[in-house]
Amino acid sequence: MELDKLNVAxxxxxEGYLMRIRPRDxxxxxxxxxxxxxxxxxxxxxxxxxxxxxxxxxxxLDHCEWVDIDLDRSPNKYRPAQGYGAFQYQSKxxxxxxxxxxxxxxxxxxxxxxxxxSKKLYTGLASEVDRLVADxxxxxxxxxxxxxxxIGDIAGSLSENVAALAWLIRIKEADQYTAQHCINVAxxxxxxxxxxxxxxxxxxxxxxxxxxxxxxxxxLSQRILNKPGRLTDREFEHVKAHSMLGFQxxxxxxxxxxxxxxxxxxxxxxPDGRGYPDALSGDEIPDLARLVSIIDAYDAITSDRxxxxxxxxxxxxxxxxxxxxxxxxxxxxxxxxxxxxxxAYGTLVRLTDDELAVVLEARSGRGLYPLVRRVRSDGxxxxxxxDELDLHQLKLEQGPECLRVAEVLPDGARGVKVRxxxxxx
Ligand SMILES: [Fe+2]
Numbered sequence: 001m002e003l004d005k006l007n008v009a010x011x012x013x014x015e016g017y018l019m020r021i022r023p024r025d026x027x028x029x030x031x032x033x034x035x036x037x038x039x040x041x042x043x044x045x046x047x048x049x050x051x052x053x054x055x056x057x058x059x060x061l062d063h064c065e066w067v068d069i070d071l072d073r074s075p076n077k078y079r080p081a082q083g084y085g086a087f088q089y090q091s092k093x094x095x096x097x098x099x100x101x102x103x104x105x106x107x108x109x110x111x112x113x114x115x116x117x118s119k120k121l122y123t124g125l126a127s128e129v130d131r132l133v134a135d136x137x138x139x140x141x142x143x144x145x146x147x148x149x150x151i152g153d154i155a156g157s158l159s160e161n162v163a164a165l166a167w168l169i170r171i172k173e174a175d176q177y178t179a180q181h182c183i184n185v186a187x188x189x190x191x192x193x194x195x196x197x198x199x200x201x202x203x204x205x206x207x208x209x210x211x212x213x214x215x216x217x218x219x220l221s222q223r224i225l226n227k228p229g230r231l232t233d234r235e236f237e238h239v240k241a242h243s244m245l246g247f248q249x250x251x252x253x254x255x256x257x258x259x260x261x262x263x264x265x266x267x268x269x270x271p272d273g274r275g276y277p278d279a280l281s282g283d284e285i286p287d288l289a290r291l292v293s294i295i296d297a298y299d300a301i302t303s304d305r306x307x308x309x310x311x312x313x314x315x316x317x318x319x320x321x322x323x324x325x326x327x328x329x330x331x332x333x334x335x336x337x338x339x340x341x342x343x344a345y346g347t348l349v350r351l352t353d354d355e356l357a358v359v360l361e362a363r364s365g366r367g368l369y370p371l372v373r374r375v376r377s378d379g380x381x382x383x384x385x386x387d388e389l390d391l392h393q394l395k396l397e398q399g400p401e402c403l404r405v406a407e408v409l410p411d412g413a414r415g416v417k418v419r420x421x422x423x424x425x
Contacts, residue, residue, distance in 0.1 A: 018325065020068050021080050023061045026051060029076025033322045034068040035060065047318070050074075068322070091330060094338060097197040102338040102364075105195060108163035109361040109371065110345060115425055118164035121157065124150040125183050129211070133179065136218045144208065144255050151207035155190050155200060162191050162339075163361070167346030170411050170418045172303050172310060178217070181299055186210040188295040195339040196291070196332060206291055208256070209263035213292050216245030216264070228306045243268050244277050263288035267296060272326045290329040294320060294336060297328070302410065313340070313347045314408035343370055343405050348416055350407040356416055357389065359405075368404040369395045375416055383416050385424055 018033065026032070031050050039047045043059060050073075051057050060067060071077055094102070108114070128147040135142045154165070169184040189210030193203045217225060220242055224235045231239065247265035250256045266280060266289035273281030301316040317337055324333040341362045343349065349357055349372065357372035374386035394402045411418045 018068055018070050018322070019079065020066050023064050023067060025080035026057055026060055026067055026069070027076050027078050028052060028054070028057060029074055030069045030078070031071075031073035031075075032060070032067045033070045033073075036065040036067070037063060048073075091324075091334060094331070094335060095197060098195060098335050099338070101195045101197065102335065104159065105162045105191070105339055106341060106362060106364050108160065108345070110163050110167055110425075112425060114161050114164040115167070115422070117157065118161045118168055121150065121154050121161070122165065122168045122183065122187075124153070125186060125211075126179070129179050129182050132211075133218070136215070142249075142253065144212070144253070147211055148204070148208060148255070151186065151190065151204050151211070154187060155194065155203045155207060158191065158194050163345040165191070166340070166344065167418070167422065169299070170302075170346050170348075171422065172411055173419075177303060177305065178214070181303065182211050182214065184299045185213060185292065185295050188299065189291055192295060192332065192336050192339060193291055196335045202259075202288075205257060205259050206263075206288055209260045209267075209288050209292050210295060212246065212250065212256070212260065213264055213267045213296060214242060214246065215249055216242035216247070219245050219249070226306050230307075240268070240276050259286065259288050262286045263292050265289070267292040269293070270327045271329060275327075285329075287329075291332055294328050294332055298336070304412070310410040310412065312408045312410045313344050314342055317342060338364070343368060343408060345370075346418070348375070348409045348411060348413060348418065349405045350409055352404055352406045354406075356409070356414060358385070358418075358421055360388070363392075366392045370405065372405075375421065381415075383420055385421055 028051055031048065033048050035042060042063070044056075049056070051060070071079060125147070128150050132142055132144070132147060154161075165187050169180075169187055172180060186207045187210075190203055190207040193206035198206065220238060224231065224238055227235065243265055247261055250261045250264060263286060265277065266275075266285055269275035269278065269280045269285045269289060270293075271282050271285065271290070273279050275285075298316050298320060301311050301319060302313060304310040317340070320328055320333045321337060324330040341364065343359060343362055345359050345362045347359050349359060351357055351372075356375040358375060359370045359372050361371040363370070369391035371388065371390050371392070373388050376384050376386040378384045389403075391402070391404055395404070409416075
């Protein structure tokens with residue numbers, strides 16, 4: 001999917017307005033991001049369509065009960081006086097503090113030094129997770145003090161290492177999904193809570209909540225957890241029990257605060273009230289839980305799982321963006337997109353000359369023109385990192401039609417593994 005054609009709101013456009021309307025209010029020039037039918041049952045090839053012909057409008061009128069339009073991405077800004085049902089998401093935009101913190105992170109560049117430092121932090125967290133897992137399967141008593149120490153170190157190093165840590169979390173090994181998922185969620189919870197303007201102490205709580213959020217899954221049937229294909233209703237109920245189980249497992253642990261416990265309990269609640277276990281809505285959901293929910297979904301979407309292949313960073317952000325205000329906290333989703341960027345540091349991309357590259361720096365406003373390193377074949381079926389290329393500089397010299405990012409790819413695309421590239425940096 002070419003990014004240009006998708007009409008993606010790159011760095012701008014986060015002040016958008018997502019609105020659910022009746023099909024009769026749909027106009028030519030509205031950008032539809034969701035319909036009451038699954039996309040595969042519609043004639044539209046992409047998830048998201050700009051209504052540009054009467055036949056498209058008529059199809060929607062004849063087949064849909066409602067549609068969600070994104071006025072931000074719609075050339076036609078007509079807004080019906082009444083939406084469909086209660087759902088309307090009105091963005092308030094980011095605070096100055098949030099913008100500053102996101103921009104500072106986006107200025108970072110992945111270098112040999114930041115990568116070495118980040119690897120140390122990542123490995124430290126990985127060994128804490130191994131220890132915690134051993135605790136669960138042993139006497140069931142867990143000791144989170146060691147994990148707290150590493151999380152504190154990561155929170156303290158954010159001003160230099162977010163970009164490199166974000167690259168490390170792109171190493172995804174399918175057989176180590178659970179442990180890596182905990183580590184990745186912890187790291188991204190720390191990064192997002194900091195970018196959201198939270199204080200240091202709460203940032204560390206967010207990291208711990210991210211690390212422990214799926215603790216309850218250790219008590220579930222592994223057969224059901226790893227089942228390929230759709231779960232039956234009964235199996236789904238079984239899986240849903242994990243948030244409550246995790247909460248109960250931490251209940252008597254004096255090292256875990258009430259906030260972290262509540263985040264574990266409520267990380268599958270949704271602002272629209274359709275989550276579990278308590279069907280809380282809006283501000284009833286603790287902010288730590290709202291944060292974990294976004295990162296949990298992002299990491300799951302971008303990972304290979306038994307029932308779903310990995311999707312790209314760009315697709316994952318699209319899903320979060322579409323669901324902001326409904327499944328996910330709107331402000332936190334917007335901060336996350338601003339922090340990472342649609343073309344994020346550490347992602348594998350295809351350039352317009354069809355060659356692959358990895359993004360080293362993705363400053364705001366540079367959109368499809370980040371700093372990259374080319375990915376070359378090593379002649380033995382593997383890959384190596386090639387020259388550094390500043391696409392923004394190229395654009396200044398040659399104009400916007402120069403070489404740029406055409407597509408953001410998931411790890412493993414065309415056989416290129418991020419792990420292999422990181423090792424050579
Ligand atoms: Fe979960």
